Amino acid sequence: MGVVTDNLGFLLGGLLVTLELTVLGFAGALVIGTVLAVFRVSPIPPLRWVGAVYVEVLRNMPLLTLLVLVVFGLPDIGIRFSLFTSAAICMAVFAGAFVCEAVRGGINTVPVGQAEAARSLGFTFTQSLRYVILPPAFRTMVQPLVNIFIGVVLGSSLASAVGVSELTNRTQVLNLQSAEAVVLFLVSGAIYLVIALLGGAAGGVLERRVSGGR
Amino acid sequence: MTTVPTRVLFDEPGPRGRARIRLFTVVGVLLVGAVFGLALYQFYKSGQLGRSRWLAFAEPAYLRFLWEGLTGTVIATVLAALFSFPLGVVLALGRLSRNGLLRRVSTWYIELFRSIPLLLLIYVFLLALPRYGINLPILWKLVVPIVLVNVAVLAEIFRAGILAVDRGQAEAAAALGLREGPAMRAVILPQAIRLVVPTLVTQLVALLKDSTLGYVVSYPELMKQANNLANYTNLLVQTYIIVAAVYVVLNLLLSRFAVWLERRLGSRTSSRAARGKAAEPEGVPQTMA
Numbered sequence: 001m002g003v004v005t006d007n008l009g010f011l012l013g014g015l016l017v018t019l020e021l022t023v024l025g026f027a028g029a030l031v032i033g034t035v036l037a038v039f040r041v042s043p044i045p046p047l048r049w050v051g052a053v054y055v056e057v058l059r060n061m062p063l064l065t066l067l068v069l070v071v072f073g074l075p076d077i078g079i080r081f082s083l084f085t086s087a088a089i090c091m092a093v094f095a096g097a098f099v100c101e102a103v104r105g106g107i108n109t110v111p112v113g114q115a116e117a118a119r120s121l122g123f124t125f126t127q128s129l130r131y132v133i134l135p136p137a138f139r140t141m142v143q144p145l146v147n148i149f150i151g152v153v154l155g156s157s158l159a160s161a162v163g164v165s166e167l168t169n170r171t172q173v174l175n176l177q178s179a180e181a182v183v184l185f186l187v188s189g190a191i192y193l194v195i196a197l198l199g200g201a202a203g204g205v206l207e208r209r210v211s212g213g214r
Numbered sequence: 215m216t217t218v219p220t221r222v223l224f225d226e227p228g229p230r231g232r233a234r235i236r237l238f239t240v241v242g243v244l245l246v247g248a249v250f251g252l253a254l255y256q257f258y259k260s261g262q263l264g265r266s267r268w269l270a271f272a273e274p275a276y277l278r279f280l281w282e283g284l285t286g287t288v289i290a291t292v293l294a295a296l297f298s299f300p301l302g303v304v305l306a307l308g309r310l311s312r313n314g315l316l317r318r319v320s321t322w323y324i325e326l327f328r329s330i331p332l333l334l335l336i337y338v339f340l341l342a343l344p345r346y347g348i349n350l351p352i353l354w355k356l357v358v359p360i361v362l363v364n365v366a367v368l369a370e371i372f373r374a375g376i377l378a379v380d381r382g383q384a385e386a387a388a389a390l391g392l393r394e395g396p397a398m399r400a401v402i403l404p405q406a407i408r409l410v411v412p413t414l415v416t417q418l419v420a421l422l423k424d425s426t427l428g429y430v431v432s433y434p435e436l437m438k439q440a441n442n443l444a445n446y447t448n449l450l451v452q453t454y455i456i457v458a459a460v461y462v463v464l465n466l467l468l469s470r471f472a473v474w475l476e477r478r479l480g481s482r483t484s485s486r487a488a489r490g491k492a493a494e495p496e497g498v499p500q501t502m503a
Contacts, residue, residue, distance in 0.1 A: 043227065043235055046242035060465035061458055062423035064437060069454045076451045078260040150329070157331035161430050172337045181342035189330045196329035 003178040004187050014170035015191060017084070021156040021166060022195075025091025026149055032092060033099020038129065040104055051100065058097035064158050066090050071162045087159040095152050102144035106137035139210045146203030150196045157192075167191060262451050270449055271456060280453075283439025284460065290353065290425040290435055294360040295418060301361065302368025303407075307398070309373055320369070327366035332424055335359040340431050352433045360424045368417060375410035376402060412476035419465045426461075436460065 004011065040051035058066075070093075071086045081089065110133050118128035160169035171188040175181045227235055257263045270276065308320035339348075339355045350358060379402050387397035428435035434442075440457040444450040 043231075044238045044242055046239055046246060050242070050246055056466060057462055060419065060462045060469065062426040062437075062461055064423075064426040064429060065454065065458045065461055068429075068437070068441075069451075069458055073451045073454055076260065077256045077262050079256060154329075154331040157333045158427075160333060161427070168331060168334050168337065171334065172341060175337070175341050179345070181338075181345055185334065185338050185342055188334055192331055192334065193326060193329045197325075 003174060003180040003184060007174055010170055010174070011167070011187070014165060014167040017164065017166040018153070018156050018168075019195075021084070021088055021091055021159060021164070022149075022153050024088040025095055025156065026152045028088070028092025029095030029099045029148070029152065030145075032096030033101075034103055036096065036100035037103035037107065040100065041107055041129075043125070055097045055100050058094055059101070061094075063090070063094050063155050064161060066094055067158055067162050083162070083164055087156075087162065087164045091152055091156060091159075094155070095148055098148045098151070099145065102141050102148060103137070105144065106139075106141035107133055109140045110137050139207070142203055142207040142210060146200060146206075149199050149203070153192065153195050153199065257451075267449055267452055270447065271452065276443060276447070279443055280436065280439055280457070280460075283434060283436035283457075286428065286433060286435035286439070287422065287425050290356055290360070290428060290433065291418065291422045293353075293357045294364065294421045294425070297357070298361045298364045298368055298421070299414065301365045303372050303403070305365055305369035306372035306376060309369060310376060324366040324369055327363050328370075330363075332359055332363045333427060333430065335362060336427055336430055352431055355431045356425065356428050356433045356435075360421065360427075364417070364421060364424070367420070368414075371410050371413050371417065372406065375406035375413075378409055379405045408479060411479060412472045415468060415472035415475060419468050422461070422465060422468070 036051045036054055039047040040055075042048060067087065067090050070090050071083060074081065074086065107129075114132055114136070115128060118132040123132065156166060157168040159166055160172065163169070165173075167188055171184050175184050178184070254263070261267075305320050305323065308316050309324065311317050311320070336355065336359045339350060339359055343349070383401055383405065384397060387401040392400065425435050426437045429437040429441060432438060436457055440453045444453040447453070
């Protein structure tokens with residue numbers, strides 16, 4: 001246990017970086033994903049295509065490939081971000097594709113009649129999305145979004161492979177320095193487990209809230 | 215997902231609507247073009263568009279090098295699938311078992327391994343376990359963690375499939391005098407597996423993506439080979455763009471195959487209710503990474 005207590009600050013710092021990556025990545029993904037989903041259901045063909053191509057490419061690309069491409073590739077074409085910023089951008093861009101599909105899936109579960117009712121009342125495309133379609137759609141989106149959140153938590157560990165000093169990375173660094181390997185990995189694993197469980201629990205609460213307040 | 219339901223968000227546009235759509239179409243095309251142009255300009259300005267930097271990949275030696283990486287990727291993915299699919303069935307049966315202890319252990323396993331990062335587990339096999347005398351060959355340092363993590367996801371998929379098989383099937387099996395074990399083996403499981411086959415193919419995409427972590431353990435799959443090649447040639451951007459394209463195309467083909475399978479198998483499944491459930495098995499996480 002000594003190695004954990006001695007390096008508590010170091011590990012907690014890593015946890016902080018993991019949380020920052022997660023929060024920034026997930027928030028960015030929500031924005032990107034929602035915009036893309038609106039693109040994909042809009043009546044404007046080029047925007048639909050942009051949405052479709054984005055989703056197909058990003059969902060089928062391994063996160064690690066994207067990370068390496070952005071972190072090591074962007075400087076080569078003359079765009080420089082800090083390592084952390086690059087990693088956060090990757091998380092947002094990557095998870096955005098999944099958020100888009102979650103949002104679109106939610107929109108598709110809203111009964112056709114409701115959209116028709118909105119239109120017959122004279123609502124425009126944006127109005128019917130904003131006031132009629134999205135509120136009930138959000139209820140069915142909560143669970144997929146929670147899964148995406150957990151995916152971002154776990155995915156943020158890949159940033160370790162390109163050198164971001166987050167929890168997984170620091171665990172591995174400490175492991176090299178000390179002999180108590182197993183304890184270290186157990187502690188880090190437990191931390192991830194707790195974050196994922198908390199995320200799941202928060203999602204459950206949110207889901208009950210949203211469906212209660214209809 | 216079909217695109218048809220989303221069309222319902224707007225009427226067949228009238229003349230003014232069509233004019234607006236045309237306007238937005240033009241603006242949209244211009245914006246997309248601008249983004250692409252800017253990206254190309256960045257590539258051009260930094261000299262990454264040079265002919266020699268791309269033609270280098272016509273070199274058979276480079277291609278062979280990447281091809282070896284692709285072989286490694288396929289080997290790791292297939293091995294991971296071969297082990298994790300059957301183990302997933304076993305774990306799903308464990309979670310559905312009547313034995314309380316077995317059920318609880320299976321549930322814990324699933325919750326635990328769905329909540330820890332694969333990379334952390336790989337580091338355990340790469341860095342920690344060798345100190346305790348457990349030193350697997352490199353390929354297995356990659357495959358074993360992938361299997362451990364994916365078994366949990368697959369168990370949930372199989373469980374959803376088993377639960378989606380019509381209750382009447384189990385009742386009919388019981389009426390024929392089959393006991394629980396044989397009924398599961400001969401009646402329920404075959405139908406359940408058929409229901410989830412498309413989801414399993416989708417899961418292959420996840421396994422293929424996971425195999426990129428060979429980059430970390432230095433197993434020569436596509437990412438690691440790309441890394442080696444980029445170090446040697448200094449053509450980093452080009453190498454990784456090509457590799458990314460290979461991954462996207464492979465996974466796209468697998469995804470399309472899954473959709474095709476779903477349509478084909480769906481039309482042959484007897485129980486419509488079961489089909490609806492299996493198409494989007496409840497509680498099955500959409501694995502992201």
